[in-house]
Amino acid sequence: MWFVYTVAVIYHPYVGLELENVNGQWIVTYSDPQGVGYKSGVRVGDLIFKINQDDPGKNRFVQIWSEAEGASTLEVRRLDQPNDQMINIPVLPILQNSLNEIPLAILGFVFWLLGFITWFRRPFLVQARALFWLNWCIGLAVVLAPVSSRDLLLARELELIIFSAVPIFLINFVSVLPNENKKRVNRWGCLMLILMFVIILIVTVLQSVGIVHFFSPLRKLVLATMSIGIFFALWNLGTLLILPKDKPEKNTANILLLGMVIGFLPFVLLTAIPIIFGFQLIMDAHVSSLFVSVIPVIWYYAIVNKYLPDSRRLLRTIISYFTAGVIISFVVSYLYFVLKLSSTFNLVLYLTTLSFTMLFIVCFCLIRVVVNKLLDKYLFPERKQTFKKRMLELNESLSMLNEEDQMLEELTKNLGIEGAFIIVEDAKGGYLKKAVGRFSGNPSEQVELEGFLRTDQKINLDAKILPKDFPAELYIPVISHDYMLGIFLGHRYSCVKFELDELPLITLISSQLAYHLVTMLVIKELSKEIKDLAQRSLDSRRRHQGLQGITTSLFRNFEKEKKSIAYDIHDGPLQLGLDLDRWLKYLVEEYPANGNDKTVEAISHMREVVENLNFELRLICNDLRPPSLTDLGLLSAIELLCEEIMKKELLLISLETKGISHGERFKEEVELVAYRFLQEGITNAVKHSDSDKVKIRVELNEAGIELTVKDLGKGFDTSKIDDWSLTGAHFGIVGMKERLKGLGGQLQISSTIHQGTMLKATIPITLIDG
Numbered sequence: 001m002w003f004v005y006t007v008a009v010i011y012h013p014y015v016g017l018e019l020e021n022v023n024g025q026w027i028v029t030y031s032d033p034q035g036v037g038y039k040s041g042v043r044v045g046d047l048i049f050k051i052n053q054d055d056p057g058k059n060r061f062v063q064i065w066s067e068a069e070g071a072s073t074l075e076v077r078r079l080d081q082p083n084d085q086m087i088n089i090p091v092l093p094i095l096q097n098s099l100n101e102i103p104l105a106i107l108g109f110v111f112w113l114l115g116f117i118t119w120f121r122r123p124f125l126v127q128a129r130a131l132f133w134l135n136w137c138i139g140l141a142v143v144l145a146p147v148s149s150r151d152l153l154l155a156r157e158l159e160l161i162i163f164s165a166v167p168i169f170l171i172n173f174v175s176v177l178p179n180e181n182k183k184r185v186n187r188w189g190c191l192m193l194i195l196m197f198v199i200i201l202i203v204t205v206l207q208s209v210g211i212v213h214f215f216s217p218l219r220k221l222v223l224a225t226m227s228i229g230i231f232f233a234l235w236n237l238g239t240l241l242i243l244p245k246d247k248p249e250k251n252t253a254n255i256l257l258l259g260m261v262i263g264f265l266p267f268v269l270l271t272a273i274p275i276i277f278g279f280q281l282i283m284d285a286h287v288s289s290l291f292v293s294v295i296p297v298i299w300y301y302a303i304v305n306k307y308l309p310d311s312r313r314l315l316r317t318i319i320s321y322f323t324a325g326v327i328i329s330f331v332v333s334y335l336y337f338v339l340k341l342s343s344t345f346n347l348v349l350y351l352t353t354l355s356f357t358m359l360f361i362v363c364f365c366l367i368r369v370v371v372n373k374l375l376d377k378y379l380f381p382e383r384k385q386t387f388k389k390r391m392l393e394l395n396e397s398l399s400m401l402n403e404e405d406q407m408l409e410e411l412t413k414n415l416g417i418e419g420a421f422i423i424v425e426d427a428k429g430g431y432l433k434k435a436v437g438r439f440s441g442n443p444s445e446q447v448e449l450e451g452f453l454r455t456d457q458k459i460n461l462d463a464k465i466l467p468k469d470f471p472a473e474l475y476i477p478v479i480s481h482d483y484m485l486g487i488f489l490g491h492r493y494s495c496v497k498f499e500l501d502e503l504p505l506i507t508l509i510s511s512q513l514a515y516h517l518v519t520m521l522v523i524k525e526l527s528k529e530i531k532d533l534a535q536r537s538l539d540s541r542r543r544h545q546g547l548q549g550i551t552t553s554l555f556r557n558f559e560k561e562k563k564s565i566a567y568d569i570h571d572g573p574l575q576l577g578l579d580l581d582r583w584l585k586y587l588v589e590e591y592p593a594n595g596n597d598k599t600v601e602a603i604s605h606m607r608e609v610v611e612n613l614n615f616e617l618r619l620i621c622n623d624l625r626p627p628s629l630t631d632l633g634l635l636s637a638i639e640l641l642c643e644e645i646m647k648k649e650l651l652l653i654s655l656e657t658k659g660i661s662h663g664e665r666f667k668e669e670v671e672l673v674a675y676r677f678l679q680e681g682i683t684n685a686v687k688h689s690d691s692d693k694v695k696i697r698v699e700l701n702e703a704g705i706e707l708t709v710k711d712l713g714k715g716f717d718t719s720k721i722d723d724w725s726l727t728g729a730h731f732g733i734v735g736m737k738e739r740l741k742g743l744g745g746q747l748q749i750s751s752t753i754h755q756g757t758m759l760k761a762t763i764p765i766t767l768i769d770g
Contacts, residue, residue, distance in 0.1 A: 005143055006102070012152065013091050013150075014146070014150060015068050015089060016031060016032030016033075016038060016149070017031055017032075017035065017037040017071075018030035019048060027045065028043065028048060041078070047077045048068065048076055051068055051074060052070075052071055056068070064210060065207075072088070074086070074087045101146050105143055108138075108139040108140065110296055112135055114299070116132060125303065127303050130172055130175075130176050131173060131303055134299075137169045138296075141162040141163045144159040163222050164221075167226055167233075168190060168197060171186060171189055171193060171229060171233060174233045174236045175190075186236065193229055196221070196228075199221070200222055226272060227272050227276070231268075234264075250311075254315065259297075259298025259299065266358075291358075294362065329354035330350065332357065336349065336353070337349070408420045408434055409436050412437050417437070417490045419437030419489075420435070420436050420439065420487070420489050421433075421435045421439040421449055422486070422487050422488070422517070424517065426483050442471070449470075449488050452470065452475070463507045465503070471488075475487070475488055476488075476506070632662075633671070635664070636662055638675065638678060641678065650692060652694070653693075655696045655697075656697045656698070658699040660698055666765050670763055673745075674761070676736065676739070677709075678696060681709030681759045682696075684759075688713070688716075689713025700765075703764070704763050704765045706761070707761045709758070710758040712755075712756040714753070715753045733759075736761075745762050746761070747759070747760070748762075
């Protein structure tokens, strides 16, 4: 499309006449000084009787757009002449026409090309994709601008539609720059611009088929949509200026904002707004569009390059150039008036002169940059190549070093300087100084540089070349995370001085150095903290193991003591009680009481008391050391335990087993802990649950033996379990948990209010052949 339309423009002259039908006569309402019609003598107010030997109202372009484009002959009656005049529209030479029209075509192609290269170089970057489609849309609109002024097929319709779509792509672009920023204001702004685009699309279609005739309002609506989108994008980027100085997003937003202000504002303020409000056109669109050429370059540079220059320096440079342009434009405009080259000295003359002056300054700066690059590349390549090579080598070597002193020594070596001094401060008040070269043996110079850092860091954060009376030559401040670094390079006695154009690259390398230093400091602090945590964890683990060993020993000793007491009771008081019972029985049988009822009654009562005493002693012995556990094994002991408890309590206990039989035996301490767990669980259910049913499950699997005690009682709040060991409540469960841990087992407690409680213990076991 670019190629076809560009060739078509060269071979079609631009007439530049707008017509209006007044009482059946076609009157010229606008004659563009750049058009062939104006150059042929047609002025505003002249009457057009025929276009191409036919009535103007039959011309399709006049019917739709009220313009005399596509005309090869005009029959005109001028205001100052009574007779009609036939004017042949000349076709300008190809070379002259190319010089007039090709610049805009090239500008449109540059937009597309830079967008494509950006996407090609950053294919996975969402900003690059957004820029490609924005540049594609703007480039097509710029290409269509000169084409639409000719009578070419669908050119005017496409121009209006594409121009009205540009603000939508622009809002989408700034919504992802410098990072994702699709907030509500952006969404509503995009919806508003989409609505305006739909209105323009509908009106353009109706205008194209001749249903409505709103070309002038339609053109103003398109320009208003463009202006709203541009101001909205500028405001969007301007909101990012409140970010902290150390945020790279702020720097990117500043650069983009500067580029868009330079490129868009001349077109909006000097061309679009005068057309919208019907003012005198201050600047021709062809001239104001030349400023737009700055925009694709700035966008491409800001997205493709990872490291960007300080935008504050760019702003300072632009302000200085703009101030110079304002003064020079005033002087030139006044000279025009004094030398009678202009009849009046007014705002239009001044703004026109200012536009051309600023355009000249921009072109001059670009040419100067290009010339300097060419000179450095072809005539003086040694110094630049050597310096850049040293910077690349330095950047590679810094990433391989792990000590601060080595980094500074490598820095001084590659830069060829006589000393380096760095100061690091963190938010916690930490302070670190490192010096190499001539600074390492000169504490007075270090103190002077420290004083400069404390004074300067409160003023600005710009890298600068220091005055000759300072010990160092170059000062580079860097803020990284919570660290403030001041890097001083070079020495005042050095015979080799830094140059101003080397400052950005050295600043970049110094920032990399600062990043590596901060990373190393953070790693060292984290390593120290990790080491301290590991040591505390080791000490805690040792104490825990010691306490667990003590607890296990206490429980083991406690069980031994209970076993010893059970044996003592069994061998002592219980045997005496049994012996006493036998003697009382003997008295009753061998020596009747001669009919003395009181004696018989006393002996019988004594026997009953002795039998109760023996029963209680047996219960105590069984509780201290159940003989069934030792003689019969775990499962049989559990069954007997359940039977005994059901005899004493109004409780129904259901026992379920899986994978375990009566003949299987385990280590003594395993069986004892399992038995005690079930005993404690059933006892707690009887005391606290108010439940008349308890379910017990014993399962033997590869992992060990699983014991479960579940009731259907009132339950409790499990969040209080952690407080039991502190308050002394439910000491039996707390102790059982510790005993299970001592065997490598686990205890799980789950409970819900009014839905019951479940205790589950898992004990790794070792089988013993029974």
